[in-house]
Amino acid sequence: MVIVMHKSAYTENVMMYNEKKVNEGVATFFHFKNTKSANPFNYDEKHRVKILLDIEDENPRAWHKCFHVSFNPSNEDYKIMNDGTIKQEIDNMMEHMGYGHQPYFVYRHEDLERVHFHVVSTRIDCITHQKIKDNFERLKMQRFLHQLEEKYNLPLKEKPQEINFRFSVRSRNIKENLENLFKHLNEKDELTTKDLYDQALLSFKVEVQKSGRGHIVVVLGDDGKPARYPIRLSKFKNKPKFYSKENRLAEQKTVEKQQLQQQKKPDISEVDLRSVGVVARDLNRLVERSKWHKENPKTKYKTRKKKRGKRF
Structure with a gap:
């Protein structure tokens, strides 16, 4: 058995994720509790989302209001615990975590090789409108999981051996x-x-x-x-x-x-310098010619018109 606590900031996004899985046919409505409507699954998805959002609107300053848990029994666990037992234990889990009086919804997913369940609620207390204390939540969940495994004698999976990357004189293997x-x-x-x-x-x-x-x-x-x-x-x-x-x-x-x-790059010493010499010669001639024109400007002669004598 594995129970995972998801860090989800927005309750609406988590609800819509589960509702989408239902619409796709890979999830079903499984369980609910503490709602004003007799059966909220008879209404549309907006009705279910509104139940939780109306509570959260009473405390706009709080962050990370969503309470989201996935309940993951293995195939062997599912043979021992049927759907009725799982509903009862999810209620016990929510009571153990301090959310027993809160409205919550449970979705049964079959999109993986094994059946698992998503539980969605809000961390804002529906009575006091204060945020429910979430200190040591993971530790509390581990205690509940340990009690659950002992209660139903669930098979324990061996944890994979951690790879040791610390080397010293006494290191083994x-x-x-x-x-x-x-x-x-x-x-x-x-x-x-x-x-x-x-x-x-x-x-x-x-x-x-x-x-x-x-x-x-x-x-x-x-x-x-x-x-x-x-x-x-x-x-x-x-x-x-x-x-x-x-x-x-x-x-x-x-x-x-x-x-x-x-090696393929040509060496400067191997370049034919004839073309370079021709270009250099032409540039020198151009420079000398420009200098001569500056030193010896052409003299301009003014043409005077001859005055014609007066005729008597």
Whole structure:
């Protein structure tokens, strides 16, 4: 059994999400309580949303007014607890969390491989119009879930073992944990270069060092010195991204390609200087010509009209 408390800011959005699932045929109206109407599911969706929003309008200053919980029994749990039992336990859950007197709606979803339920209410008290205290809500929910599992003897799922990325002198399964670290970092698209990858390894006190023709993996202590006996990189199945054979070959091809591109670029000494000399000569002639015109401007002669003598 898994009970998830969702952090939802707007009650209307959560209600409309569930109503949409009902309209799509993947959810059904399952349960309700503490509403003025005898059966609010006989009305349209606006009627149900208005029941909760009218209460929230009495306290406009409060934030995150929606109370939204998903009740997720496994397939094995659902064989032990039928629909009638689940309705009763949802009521017990709301009473345990301090929402037993609040109006709330329950939707039965079948859009996943298993049946699960969404419970929607408001954190604004319908009587005092004050926000219901939500301190330690998750802890209270965990206590209720523990009681529920003991009450019905529900099968407990083994929690997946957490991957340990902290390495020290006393660390166990060091090789397995290092492989998990390599796998974790290999999936990071942000680590685009070998230098960035090495810096990420150092943040976990791990370093890949050159040793002969190969590499070794060293776990460092707080003083920066090796804290564990180094392990040959060839011993690992999951290798660091920039140290695998494929990456080394790809890197080598990239370097060779860059060198080839540099070789194709023409050298200045190999350029034919004849055309450059011709252009330089023409520019010099143009400059000299412009200088001569400035120093020796053309003299302009004024033409005088000849005066004709008077005839007697």
